Amino acid sequence: MAKKVASSRSISGSEAAFARSSAVMPGGVSSPVRAFKAVGGTPIFIREAEGSQLTDVDGNQYIDYIGSYGPLIAGHANERVVAALSKQIGRGSSFGIPNEFEAQLAEKIIGALPAIEMIRFVNSGTEAAMSAIRLARAATGRDMIVKCIGCYHGHVDSMLVQAGSGALTHGSPSSPGVPESTTRNTLLVNYNNLDEARQVLEKYTGQVAAFVLEPVVGNMGVLIPKDGYLQGLRQLCTQHGALLLMDEVMTGFRVGWSGAQGRFGVRPDLVCLGKVIGGGLPVGAYGGIRKYMEMISPSGPVYQAGTLSGNPLAMTAGLSTLEILEEPGCYEALEARSEQLEAGLKKAAHDAGVPLTVNRVGSMLTPFFVASDGAPVTDYASAVACNTGRFGRFFHAMLSGGVYLPPSQFEAWFVSTAHTNEIIEETIEVASRAMQRIL
């Protein structure tokens, strides 16, 4: 069947669906970025997906670079994941009683990430971050948390913080409903700035429970840690008795089998996971050094619980996804396809005279519409300086060409094992045409 895209594309079904949703759901969506606020226009509603392809409610098809914001590393409706889930669903979806899949997934994760000696499953990345922060505070007997400006750790109250009078000070709430008293213990520094990290840990010596960060950032678009940054943080945390809490919800099993911590050779004290380890079902997890994890209830006094945590469906989807990733050559193929996409985007931009910087780590990447070609994007200030209007035009040109990108300049694109050479080439052709129309 011929692919229905571009000029033949009608989105009347999505428009109707959005009107209906908007009447009963805030902004018509279940999570803000989906509403297209940053790029304008009507969100496209998806009916089904397979491999790298999405089909919307009007029958239009798109190559997908959202991948549910990371989990679908093996592609949509991967046949092995579907087979495992189909087998399990007839045997019960949740018991609220232990099942054997939990320990199987735990062992697989512990085998991949040496920093994790024990793990607790939860249902989202937000829960993972919230619980890991509680544990860090309990383990150190300290209240303060250092966070990097622009990093996202879910909608945890104490992490919804914006810089006040500058870095190195207490933040103020970035959302109504978050009390000042909750953010008073959150200190902000710039990502990739080791001096600021040192200064804040010295200024608040003996008071910081954890330095929390995305080791490779995905939530300002992709930002890459500078040489020595993560290693420097490791040393500083050890020196000041603060825990290094790596939020690998996005990067875990995404940038490599052992996550960003393996790729960059830095061992954190606590780790948050999510996305890939649930293979598209709702899962989060936090783990780390045994002596800390044994403080979690019921082994220890730090309370944390969950009705649906460790349910057999989510564990099964995660396990079968990790089994796919474990196969020889899987990450190499992801790397090669992603490199091909990066190179194609750079060439397309260069040919069209569009200044571009592409940040990529493994199969997550962001093309930034910078002011001068190749200008480094390394932190919040350099990310937000990008041309969001140009990104919006690019986004819509890609969408009408049959490529569904994350609808914001400040998100990562995700490549999956289902993105073949041909799919990447097709994407590059659409991008080459799009780049010509956005200056």
Ligand code: PLP
């Ligand atoms: N931490 C990071 C690094 C994330 O990227 C996200 C979500 O994108 C979260 C935490 C929150 O995860 P969830 O949306 O599953 O609550």
